[in-house]
Amino acid sequence: xxxxxxxxxxxxxxxxxxxxxxxxxxxxxxxxxxxxxxxxxxxxxxxxxxxxxxxxxxx
Ligand SMILES: [Zn+2]
Ligand SMILES: [Zn+2]
Numbered sequence: 001x002x003x004x005x006x007x008x009x010x011x012x013x014x015x016x017x018x019x020x021x022x023x024x025x026x027x028x029x030x031x032x033x034x035x036x037x038x039x040x041x042x043x044x045x046x047x048x049x050x051x052x053x054x055x056x057x058x059x
Pocket of ligand 1: 002003004034035038
């Protein structure tokens, strides 16, 4: 999503490629580890989804 390291002290969230309510699973291939900010950007570019509906906060 960005050129930054995932481990640069930014908060991380897990994004579900397919949300659980859409039939997505918690399998690793359905999960993306994103910075909190990048996750918000991901959803900002996809108006059908609301951020945080699928996020697991890690930090
Ligand atoms: Zn990022
Ligand atoms: Zn998400």
